[in-house]
Amino acid sequence: MTVDLPYALTAELTHRCPLHCPYCSNPIELQKRESELSTETWLSVLEQASELGVAQVHFTGGEPLLRSDLEQLIRRARELGLFVNLITSGVGLTEERVRRLSEAGVDSIQLSLQAASPELADTIAGFDAYEWKRQAARHIRQSGLALNMNVVLHRANLHQLEDIAQLCVDWGAQRLELANAQYYGWALRNVDRLLPFKEQLQEAEAAYYRASERFGNRIELIWIVPDYYEDFPKPCMGGWGKISLTVAPDGRVLPCTAASEIRSLSFENVQQRALAWIWRDSPSFNAYRGEAWMAEPCRSCERRELDYGGCRCQAFLLTGDARAADPVCVRSPHRGLILERVGSVLPSDEVTPKYAYRGR
Amino acid sequence: MSQRALSERPRLSSPGRLKYDKARHTELLLLPERVVELNEAAGAILRLCDGQRTIGQIIEELESKYGQTGLGDDIVEFCAIASDKGWLEV
Numbered sequence: 001m002t003v004d005l006p007y008a009l010t011a012e013l014t015h016r017c018p019l020h021c022p023y024c025s026n027p028i029e030l031q032k033r034e035s036e037l038s039t040e041t042w043l044s045v046l047e048q049a050s051e052l053g054v055a056q057v058h059f060t061g062g063e064p065l066l067r068s069d070l071e072q073l074i075r076r077a078r079e080l081g082l083f084v085n086l087i088t089s090g091v092g093l094t095e096e097r098v099r100r101l102s103e104a105g106v107d108s109i110q111l112s113l114q115a116a117s118p119e120l121a122d123t124i125a126g127f128d129a130y131e132w133k134r135q136a137a138r139h140i141r142q143s144g145l146a147l148n149m150n151v152v153l154h155r156a157n158l159h160q161l162e163d164i165a166q167l168c169v170d171w172g173a174q175r176l177e178l179a180n181a182q183y184y185g186w187a188l189r190n191v192d193r194l195l196p197f198k199e200q201l202q203e204a205e206a207a208y209y210r211a212s213e214r215f216g217n218r219i220e221l222i223w224i225v226p227d228y229y230e231d232f233p234k235p236c237m238g239g240w241g242k243i244s245l246t247v248a249p250d251g252r253v254l255p256c257t258a259a260s261e262i263r264s265l266s267f268e269n270v271q272q273r274a275l276a277w278i279w280r281d282s283p284s285f286n287a288y289r290g291e292a293w294m295a296e297p298c299r300s301c302e303r304r305e306l307d308y309g310g311c312r313c314q315a316f317l318l319t320g321d322a323r324a325a326d327p328v329c330v331r332s333p334h335r336g337l338i339l340e341r342v343g344s345v346l347p348s349d350e351v352t353p354k355y356a357y358r359g360r
Numbered sequence: 361m362s363q364r365a366l367s368e369r370p371r372l373s374s375p376g377r378l379k380y381d382k383a384r385h386t387e388l389l390l391l392p393e394r395v396v397e398l399n400e401a402a403g404a405i406l407r408l409c410d411g412q413r414t415i416g417q418i419i420e421e422l423e424s425k426y427g428q429t430g431l432g433d434d435i436v437e438f439c440a441i442a443s444d445k446g447w448l449e450v
Contacts, residue, residue, distance in 0.1 A: 053383035
């Protein structure tokens, strides 16, 4: 089988985070500080990734600002010619920190937002983060860096969609990802409390089109579909081991940020193995490459080249078999699992219920 | 080919950047959220789009580098397409 080269590295520097968002896609078992990779190992990961063909690095977490070596890693990534994106909650992003990050060479900063109103945003985050974010956005813009924003959409904040877009325009963002929640890790634990009901989603979609008309010339709005309400699954990661890789805080190398929850696979660690070997030759990266692994209904499906059978993590988490068709698919024998979940959400359900807060 | 086009001084749109990728032996255009694999000609043109050189100078330089003439129309057209895609700003 020909193995493609990866374009992007997601570097999860830490699982530590001041926020406790109930939709976090980090695994339930969060890595502790003691098991995080050293600066030297991260520097080596960046060098190996660049050699392997990676052109873009996304520093994320948890909250990557909690690593005091972040600037050092950014500097090295830039020396290697990589495009450097930082994904942050904004907590700790003071004017001084933005200046240091900018000097180190960060190319773009993606700031998360939980809701348009401070009260709701802080309830969802389980932390008073809104004011940090407002100030962080100002510091980013004043430094001349491009500001990108993202918000995870779910039952409690979908109704604020237009206000969220307005707020991001006011804060000077040039791009806003409106990402409907995907159910992995903590989000899956909270799925019954996060999943929107159908009419609510339809209203939100209409609001998205209105916002596109109102603000389309000032901000790029990106709508990431709620896959539980789709007929066909998403082409997860653009294919397993095809275009990107993730290094988890403890050094395990994953084809997707959620993959550590696939218990039927074991993942190699950069502390033991070369990154190039892991990408090309490890059993985990080859497990779902290409099509040979597919079972029916995917094996003979004409959509298999479009969506690769959907998401392996979702297949495993919902059916126990990572080779199964993503249950989101109408052709999956497990589609009932999705329909049951979606069908059990009622408009009368509490909007901000008691979440299982991440890391608590 | 218009005189206006020839005197323009295109540069890569910020924060876009080029990277020569040793693994693929090709120039990559790095954009936020996106990587574009360039063919040799596109890579060679974009390398010279530094906001200093005019398109006229870029044509001259590439014609002399490749020992060819008559590249002007293709280079002007490529720069127009690259501007439409948001890769270049004038």
